[in-house]
Amino acid sequence: MPSVSTSVFVSRPDTEVFDFLADARNLALWSSGVASVDADAVAPGRDAAYGYRYPGRRRPHRLVCDHFEPCRRIVFRGQRMWSPLGTQVPVYGFDLIPHGDGTLVRLSVTSCLSAALLLLAPIVAMAWRRDLPTDARKFCDLLGGPAASAPLHGPQVPASGVPGGDSGAPAATPLRTSPAPGGFDYAH
Template sequence: MPEISVDVHINRSVTEVYDFLSDARNLELWFSGVHSVAESAEPAGPGVAHVYRFPGRHRDQLLQCVAYVPGEHLVFRGDRMWNLLGAQTPMYSFTLSPRPRGTLLRLTVQSRLAGALTLLAPVVAMAWRRDLPRDVRRLGERLGAPHCHVISAPRRVRLPISAFTPAAAPTTVPPALAPPAPPRPQLRPEPRSGARPGLRSEPRSEPRSEPRSEARSEARLEPHPGPHPGPRPASVPAAKERTPRPAA
């Protein structure tokens, strides 16, 4: 649903501006959203419907006053208009605020689109952005204040998400708020060459180094003895001499 607002300062009192806007017959004099309004004897007020024609349409529609707060707020809503692409329902809102040197007027236009017309929402919004500044200047001329000051044009634009979705700018997350990195998967060691396929090879554990005994360490520190000076004693005692036995 495109929604566009524009603010304008008019050098007229709030009462003069509101009385002019509340008469729907004056809309065709300055507003581009209304082509013509039929004469009606009904006074301005909430619930009053006027016969009007939307620009580019050849059939009469109803323009109903749905909000009426004297001197503050005024809203007109048109009938739903159908075509081959879908439907459109316009709504025109006027909000007035007193100022020391005049009146601050905010004009808001809403277009409720249905069907394939939602795809044309950017085009509808672009047309209102072009026409609203011209409309409020014509309003100032009709009220006798040709030097009205347009404060912002347009003030706000809303589009349906399905019709137009701008690309989101990349956002960087500060390191303090960034989520913790997931743990890395532990890879299995590759099997050695010559290992049987299908068997998982486990890493060999290194042998533990046992503490050496003090005696062994001291033995290594002693000097190695040299060769024995004397003859090496026989490990087996010598055999006794056999005496011959006398013959019988």
Template structure:
């Protein structure tokens, strides 16, 4: 199963960044691996369950908080998804480290695959190496340069996941098929004329062959 990661620096405290990430509804604002999250509020914490829509799929799936260490680490695991070639389970993980006047955030995506999908592992790794750096910069720009008095972080997505029958799965495509998920929302609340922050680091890919994000 492939695991791709990158680092990005955000000029906000680890507490602010963690609180933003802990509300999974915010993933739809910047992550290309999450098309939408149901707008109903879910109390953040370990094993919290959200309903979300994966790119390329019409029906909603469960997204579970699989790791929860306030101010340090949080991860969300998607529900197992089936296609004629096998299954996949996506995991979105975030590690936070205080750094200078902000937070260094390590974003990673792991796709656990089965059956014939394992043969497509190089393609999913290639897709994430293409998309994750853009996601990380969108995440950085969305959080901006820190709050002024009374200014709040960007609100979570209010899009509601449509209730569709369990058998209504969209066809799967390879990297680059169709529009790239997560690129239609413009960064919100990014201040003007502010000092630049370090860009995302070069991609790192685990040495172990990983799975395929066939709908990505």
């Protein structure tokens, strides 16, 4: 069962960061493990279920909030996906720690594999070790935070999205309009 994690610092209060993460529709904005999430509004909380698409899959799956501890921890578990080699269940976890003038966020991905897919666990882990730091940087940029606190690979791109561009310029990201439980709803 490969598991990979990284940490980032976001210059926003833990309540705002948690509200953003609690709405699984926001995952599609920054996570490479989520291609899309149905636009239906779902009340955040334990057992909240979303329709989503895993990259490379045509069939929609369910994404369920497995753990919900406001301002501290949230976990989403994907539906078991079948392949000729076995099954995979992705688990996306987020731990929040208030820190100074922002929040330290630990992002983790665990892939629960079965059958012959277990033999591919090192490759799955390698892919997540490659993708998760990039996802963390996108998450941080989306919320307007500084560079990730964990070492990330590749060039740092300012919030403008243009290397060498004006880092004070806001990133161009779609905004969503439905209200969030704590008043912060960045993308919906």
